[in-house]
Amino acid sequence: MRIERYGDVQKLEPIVEHFLIENLSGISMDDLESHEKKRADYSCLDGRIAIEIKTLQENGEARIGTLIDRLKKRHKNWPEFLRPTQLSSHLKKLDLSQRDIDEVFSFMGRSIKNHLKKANEQLAEHVSRHKETQLRAVFLINEDQEIYDPQNVAYITQKLLNETRSDNSIRLSSIDAVFFLTRRHATVHAGRIAFPFLCIESQSVENSSEKNDLIEIIIDRWFAKTKSYRIEKPDDNLKFTAIDIIPNRIKRYEKWELDYKRNRYMQSWSKESLQNTYNQLVAVGALNFVKGSPEKPSGEMTLWSMETMTHLSLELGYRSISNKELLRDNILISEAAKSLGFSDIAIDWLKDL
Template sequence: MAIAYPHVAEQNPNMRIERNGDAEPLTPRVERFIREALAGRSLDDPASSETQRPDYACLDGRLIIEIKTLEEDGSSRLDNLMRELQEREDWPIFLGEAPLEAVLKHIKDPEGVRRKVIDRMGRAINTHLKKANKQLRAYKSEHPRPDGVHIAVMVNEDHDLYEPGPVANIIQHQLGRRDDGQSPLSDIDAVFYLSERHATVIDNMLTFPIVCIEAPEIEQAPWKRDVLDDFSARWAAWSGAVAYQSDDPTDVIGHFSKIEKIPEHMPLPDIWRLQYQRNPYMRRLSKAELRNRFDDCMLVNSLSFLNSSPAKPSREATMANRALFTHLTIEMAERSIPVTEFPHSGNRLAKAARRIGYSKAVQRWAKSI
């Protein structure tokens, strides 16, 4: 399910959704929703450890909720893994950052690397699930109820790493695990994942995901789905939003992308990156045309910074070329073109000099470097 807020979303033709600055924390809103829309009663008890109790009993005790918040962005864990992977002989060299999918196209074991990345990203999620299961189990043992539904609500506090699709896959895998025939998360009926860092646009409205991942055992108690559907519907109504239900959640979930945060002040390279992300004007070029742009950029860069340069470009031309170089690195990464596919060539630089209109002397110099 997804909920769409009734205002026109600011979205450019490149399917980017942007916002200025940070968002308001989501977890306090979820807690307020539970108290106001689900008649949630806090189970906070100073006499018992937090690890031995969930957060709320709702709907007259029929629905028990444990909230887990993804407070850290997890980037340091992934950075450590990436440093390890970059030692591989087949790891491609990109100019600047490149999407994981661009890298995987050039290595021998893409699925193995993908699993490592998802495993590293999922460590915080898995830890939260284990703790939530322990808390829900403790409550169930003290308050057995045949019509009870026990869920974990996982809240993403504005981290773009935790995309709905991969997160749903991680949770689904953990809920479906069996160790010696037993589920290590047997006391969780379902997990809701809420994120307002990821969105799409439906009917010109900004639309956020409500991802519900059910435990396999819920097939034996399908009436519990009524409670889960009621949770989703109440969250949408309480949020003042329109709810969209999909017959194929796996299809819809892939349409959500991260919301780009635009800070008030940005260094010049970040401004150049933002300009190209908003207007990827080289997307229409063929690979051969893109290579020509790359050669043009390398020529002007060499003329600007090499001491032997026979014709120094103006400061304005040098700055424009730096912006072009930034745009090229983004486009090459999007197309999965490592820099090794555009090797240095004096002949190509000489052709670039001729194409741009430099003198014969510059053309000869370019061929010689």
């Protein structure tokens, strides 16, 4: 399932702030308390709810690049692909240790952890001065980062909320619930686009009817404000996917990538068919760029090979087929050249290359 978006989308943070003020009778603590003090952003429903807003602005892609470099050094059999591909394609090819898995989520979740740690301190300070507070919540917003998908954010957040110190006390003991919102990820449910509004609860909520009631108020009023419907019992197969952003102006290779994402025609191909296409592309590339080539492909064929290589490299990445799994056999490459109509001289040259 793919979902596309053209242009920018309205920022979530001002929408959340307006919601807290208009729908939860929120009061900005910035207006009431000194900037030197640690404080929550908003006090809502006559002080019963303290809310801190945190926005995931750090680009996680650079962090993932650093992680890949570290894992490469640890795994001598690290798979290489025809093009840079998503981390999951690499991980599928490896026998990961628990240390590796923990490190992956640690890298992905560092920004989340830092935000929640600071929010925990601010909410603790707020509650020390406002004893009427019954629910301490964080609105965690992902404006436009693809890496912070709902599934991983929920997993990482739940793990952080349950994390204990050596004395078994909860580290983030001043956070009862985290509400996660994003407009970069969505799914299709009953023929309609659905955006995530997730509530991740800490252990403090389990036996507190007051906290549960306040969480339900927040959720109900959010759906009422946004005029959206609530999926009470999500299907286990309901997965959110990153929305593809289509720029107003697009480069040629980006157009080829987009075309393939819209029509993944190689998806049903066997591995042998992918190998045959790879052989054809190697033949065209060698005849084009290796010194002494007896025949140059036409401009039309060269353009075809560039576009097809873009499509093939995407498909190989989707299937986690690494470079080592692609054969480099001169006989097969020369046969591929024959299937493309090259001369006998070119075919013989490729055999001896």
